[in-house]
Amino acid sequence: MHRPELLAPAGNMEKLKIAIHYGADAVYLGGQAFGLRNKADNFSIDEMKAALDFCRTKHVKAYLTINSYPRNESLPELDEYLAQIAPLPFDAYIVADPGVIDAVRQVSPERELHLSTQANTINWRSARFWQQQGVRRINLAREMSLDNIQETVTNVPGMEFEAFVHGALCISYSGRCLISSMLTGRDANQGECTHPCRWSYHLVEESRPGEYFPVVEDENGTFIFNSRDLCLLEHIPVLVTSGVHALKIEGRMKGINYVASVLRVYRQALDEYLANPDKWLCRPEWLEELAKLSHRGYTTGFLFGQPRNVGQEYESAYIRSHDFVGVIDEVLGDGTLLISVRNRIKAGDLIEFIGPGMRNDSVTLQHFLVFPERGAATPSEVANPNQRILLTVPFTVEAGDLLRREKITG
Ligand code: SF4
Structure with missing residues (x-):
């Protein structure tokens, strides 16, 4: 059986290392221009070099996103950027705009090209067209059904395809959206989305400005544009047998907790399926793990046809049951760990340690040593x-494992 790549977001160097620690086969990252995630703390040229060195040592592929749609005035900057990155051995560039493809061809004719989901490929004729342009892989639009994915894969032999399996969904057609531009002047299609589809709204009648009619779906108000998040964990078998080459996780702007938690689940689920496809069952604990993350309710999106109301999140904005509180920087021996704290912790907290392969141990914190600004560590x-x-x-843990605690409510 062919083994699809598990492709993970790497919003910065820390997230890249976490993604690899938790089992990514490949990562995608953005530079400081043209990468559609202007708020992600993207990679400088030096950071890209370090990232590529790290990926090489771990035998993980690295793809660079250049998937915005630049305007004429940005083209000189694009050429300059492409020349700067040309010596870097990325395994592929992820592109969307034919103009960018043309520019890459001029500067780096041998570079493998992957077509971004921003190009909205939804049928095999489009895929064949892109194949004729020399594109090696296509990230299919999230708006495709499984039947459509299968038909497209079958009709374009030699082309590689990616399908998104997990992450946020736009309420509009994969980022073809003007709400952010309209309300904040920040263009989603230039990587500046402020996510106004997740905000809550009131109704105002034209001749009564300032009079807000509440639209109440529940105690949280309304989230009329708010899509649920995509989760296709239970459908890994049909995706693998559809012939796609990569299962892609969305979320370069999400935290390391998200990257780690999603990957450890998908890694194990995919490995178990590949090892024994006939006996594979989606384990309830995998779904429980994904429910612990901040999310907006899950949906299968368009995989089985039009989502209609099942794709709409009417219940609340974000749901999560656990807080991420730290990461292990170093294992020093004798079970002593150097931990970087990310959320306040105190004696009495029940802390879970999560690692690759669904490793999971917990400890109730007693005394520990804290490093002050200066000087030696002191008990605290x-x-x-x-x-x-x-x-x-x-118990046994590794550097890169994360710590979390059940969410404190009230
Ligand atoms: S506002 Fe929402 S739907 Fe529009 S591009 Fe941004 S995330 Fe997507």
Whole structure:
């Protein structure tokens, strides 16, 4: 059986390392221009070099996103950028605009090209057209059904295809959306989306400005534009047998907790399926893990046809049951760990350690050592974000494993 690549977002160097620690076969990242995620702390040229070196040592592929649609006035800057990155050995560029493809061809004619979902490929004739242009792989539009995916893969032999399996969905057609431009002047199609589809709204009658009619779906108000998040974990078998070459996870702007938690689940689910497809079952604990993350309710999107109201999130904005509180920087020996704290923790907290392969251990915090601004570590019962602590645990963990705690409510 062919083994699809598990392709993960890498919004910065830390996220890249976490993605690889938790089992990504390939990562995609953006430079500081033309990458459609202007708010992600994107990679400088030096950081790209370091990222590529790291990926090589781990035998992980790295793709660079150049998938915005530049206007005429940006073309000189694009040429300059392409010349700067030309010596970097990315495995492929992810592009959308034919003008960008043409520019890449001039500067780096041998570079493998992957077509971004921004190009909205939804049928096999489009795919064949792109194949004739020398595109090696297409990230299919999220708006395709499984039947359409299968038909497209079958009709364009030699082309590689990617399907999104997890992450946020636009309420409009994959980013073809003007709400952010309209309300904030920030253009989603230039990578500046402010996500106004997730905001809550009131109704105002034209001749009564200032009189807001509440639109109430529940105690949270209304989220009339708010899509649920895509989750195709249960449908890994049909996606693999459809012949797609990569299962892609969305979320370069999400935190390391998201990257780690989603990958550890999909990694194990995919590996178990590939090892024993006939006996594969989607384990409830995998779905429970994904429910612990901040999300807006899950949907299968368009995979089985038009989503209609099942794709709409009417219940609430974000749901999550756990807080991410830290990451292991180093394992020092004798079970002593150097931990970078990301959320306040204190004695008495029940802390879970999560690692690749669904490793999961927990400990109730007692005393630990905290590093102050200066000087030696001192015993403490509280640690705050950005502090580092020394903690000893009675189980085996690895650098890069994450710590989380059940969400404190009230
Ligand atoms: S406002 Fe929402 S639907 Fe529009 S591009 Fe941004 S995330 Fe997508």
